[in-house]
Amino acid sequence: MKNIIQAVFIDRDGTIGGDGEVIYPGEFTLYPFTKNAFKLLKKENIKIFAFTNQPGISLGNSTEDRFVKELLDFGLEDAYICPHTPEQCCMCRKPEAGLLLKAAVKHGLDLSRCAVIGDRLTDMLAADKVHARKILVMTGVGKESVREYQDKLLKIELDYIAANLLGAVEWILE
Template sequence: MDKIQAVFVDRDGTIGGTGHFIHPKDFSLYPFSMEALKLLKNQNIKMFAFTNQNRISKNQATIREFQEQFQSFGFDDAFICPHGQDAECKCRKPKPGLLIEASQKYNLDLSKCAVIGDVGSTDMLAAHAVGAMKILVQTGWGKGSLSEYRYTWAEVEPDYVAENLLEAVRWLNHLIN
């Protein structure tokens, strides 16, 4: 496989939290997440946060608070949809607007990028729309995405299903090396 240019990582349910909104000041990473993020950084691959955060539109948090949090975790940049579920935006996953924005900003070939997330009907569909590699983790909503909610993204197969972010990154590293 050609070198992966960037990895997009979902927040809630993928790097930590519960799958539900948690304000950045109260958000906790899973115990293995920093090790996984450091493994990615060691590969010199761009690492981007990729998240829907509709609470921003409800003034319950700011984009800046999320950006600062992602920077503290070592992400190179954060692509955040602040809009509510009913908004007619191009950036709310499963729409691929955040990925397209990143590809334009960083001159990426999205077919040489990977998306790691826990929700099939958002993360995996957005990745599929642009031809990116799809890695589903079973933390957060991941197990449900593979079972009772599989019908919501039935036409798409993940490239890999990982127990968690660390296993996902180790699998990616195996492809790279």
């Protein structure tokens, strides 16, 4: 599969680190396996992008620049962030596909040749809208997502369920 994957979009909270809850820049820590997962993707020249909902930005709790800087410092190549609350009804907030579409234009991507890795139903729904590969991880709120949304997850046909980000990347590279 690695030969067909152009880029991987990775959720932040609960997927690369944290516990599924929002932790603001400066306090966020990566899971021990995250850097290795990034290294494996880069070795295969697969682009790595963050895509995350961060409504605390529009509430004044942090800035988009702080999130972007931290994500780039972690080793991601670009970061796509929705700063809106659910009540703002934007087209970039997951489960909408706006962040993925914006990245596709900027980086010349065929989203059907990309993968989305995340721990929430919203990540998988955004991926499904653009026909990207859908990989749910069991870190963060992944286990709760499977229990709570099992019927919806079955309807969108996940490509893979991984224990964590490293397992997801290893599956992509098989």
